[in-house]
Amino acid sequence: MKIFSNILDMQNYTLTLKRQGKRIGLVPTMGFLHEGHLSLVHEAAKHADIVILSIFVNPTQFGPNEDFDKYPRDFERDRKLCEDNGVDAIFAPEVADMYFKDCSTYINENKLSAGLCGARRPGHFQGVCTVVAKLFNAVLPDIAVFGQKDAQQALVLRRMVRDLNFPVKMLIAPIVRESDGLAMSSRNKYLTEEQRRNALAISRTLFKAENELKAGRKDFDAIAGEISATISASGGRVDYVEILDADTLELPNETPRGLLVAVAAYYGATRLIDNIIITVDGQE
Numbered sequence: 001m002k003i004f005s006n007i008l009d010m011q012n013y014t015l016t017l018k019r020q021g022k023r024i025g026l027v028p029t030m031g032f033l034h035e036g037h038l039s040l041v042h043e044a045a046k047h048a049d050i051v052i053l054s055i056f057v058n059p060t061q062f063g064p065n066e067d068f069d070k071y072p073r074d075f076e077r078d079r080k081l082c083e084d085n086g087v088d089a090i091f092a093p094e095v096a097d098m099y100f101k102d103c104s105t106y107i108n109e110n111k112l113s114a115g116l117c118g119a120r121r122p123g124h125f126q127g128v129c130t131v132v133a134k135l136f137n138a139v140l141p142d143i144a145v146f147g148q149k150d151a152q153q154a155l156v157l158r159r160m161v162r163d164l165n166f167p168v169k170m171l172i173a174p175i176v177r178e179s180d181g182l183a184m185s186s187r188n189k190y191l192t193e194e195q196r197r198n199a200l201a202i203s204r205t206l207f208k209a210e211n212e213l214k215a216g217r218k219d220f221d222a223i224a225g226e227i228s229a230t231i232s233a234s235g236g237r238v239d240y241v242e243i244l245d246a247d248t249l250e251l252p253n254e255t256p257r258g259l260l261v262a263v264a265a266y267y268g269a270t271r272l273i274d275n276i277i278i279t280v281d282g283q284e
């Protein structure tokens with residue numbers, strides 16, 4: 001397995017392989033890998049000859065009071081997991097490799113990123129779009145795999161790729177959960193045992209809403225209110241609970257193709273997000 005930190009070396013590696021007709025798959029991550037990330041690796045391997053996983057804790061997507069400095073990092077553990085899961089190369093640049101000190105060019109998506117996490121984390125999606133565009137230029141992938149876990153991010157990045165004509169096929173893979181339902185996240189490491197137990201309220205109440213929506217319940221505000229109340233009762237501090245059109249992130253009209261139920265909540269200082277998508281014919 002190759003490891004690159006330098007952008008030119010990374011580009012040369014993929015350009016050589018592309019000249020040999022190989023399809024390159026990219027899995028962008030911030031590291032501290034778990035089964036969710038590895039499911040994206042396996043999805044990439046189904047569609048590409050070469051799988052490259054990037055590890056970069058991107059400073060521009062963190063707000064000034066967020067957890068950039070304490071975000072969990074363990075390169076050696078990540079390297080081993082990549083090797084064991086068939087990754088061909090890791091791209092792990094330093095912040096100084098990725099951002100010029102006087103960098104003054106950023107990418108903004110202005111519609112899908114307006115609500116949900118975008119409204120609560122100013123600048124977050126500008127950071128995400130910019131870093132993913134830069135990762136695409138460094139790795140030159142044919143396909144890229146992202147997780148449904150970050151539902152809004154997946155939609156925003158799909159829109160960026162469409163609007164800016166990136167020649168990259170976007171694949172979105174389902175949420176991987178712990179056996180008790182908690183959505184896997186590098187940030188779960190911050191939770192105390194008690195917080196982790198309490199945080200199960202998020203997935204439990206989402207699954208309940210999923211059943212109710214599939215059964216035809218249409219009082220979205222009331223459902224969102226019940227989800228919020230359940231999370232608050234478990235000791236969580238709700239940041240948002242919203243039921244939106246899964247394609248547009250607008251309030252659902254009479255006949256949405258799909259519904260997104262999206263939750264963000266704090267347990268202690270740890271902000272967790274989770275979601276479910278319900279398609280109209282009832283298939284997830």
Ligand code: AMP
Pocket residue numbers: 028029030031035036037039040145146147148149150173174175176177183184185186
């Ligand atoms: P992160 O390292 O948290 O930035 O995540 C990197 C990629 O992994 C993103 O596309 C996430 O949506 C995806 N991801 C994170 N957690 C999960 C999960 N539990 N299931 C599936 N994909 C995930």
